Amino acid sequence: MDLTFVGIDPETTGGGSATVWVEEETADLILQGKEATALLKETIGEAEWVPGHDRGIPDHETVIRIPARMMPILREACDVAERRSGLR
Numbered sequence: 001m002d003l004t005f006v007g008i009d010p011e012t013t014g015g016g017s018a019t020v021w022v023e024e025e026t027a028d029l030i031l032q033g034k035e036a037t038a039l040l041k042e043t044i045g046e047a048e049w050v051p052g053h054d055r056g057i058p059d060h061e062t063v064i065r066i067p068a069r070m071m072p073i074l075r076e077a078c079d080v081a082e083r084r085s086g087l088r
Contacts, residue, residue: 003030006080007073018066020077027085029077033064040065 003021012018021030036044041063045056057063066074 001025004080004084006077007070009067009070011067011069018070020066020070020073022077022080022084024084027081029074029081031064031066033066036063036065 002024004024006020006022008020009018018031018033020032022028023030041057044063048055
C-alpha cells in the first residue's frame with residue numbers, strides 16, 4: 001500500500017499527532033487522530049443522523065477527532081484525492 005503524506009497537526013509536539021495521507025490506489029483519505037471520548041461516541045451512537053440508518057458505531061469502525069486547525073490540510077488532502085481518483 002502506497003500512501004501520499006499530506007500533512008500533520010501544525011501544533012504537534014512529536015508524541016503522536018493528527019496526520020493525513022491519501023492512499024494512492026484508491027484515493028481514500030487515511031486519518032490518524034485522537035480517539036473520541038466515550039461521551040462523544042455515546043452521543044454519536046444514540047443519534048439518528050440519517051432517517052432509517054442504523055444507529056451506533058459498528059465494531060469495524062471508530063470515531064476520531066481532528067483539530068479544526070487542520071482544515072487547510074484536509075482541504076489539500078481532498079484535492080489530492082480528487083486528482084488521483086479522476087473526479088477532477
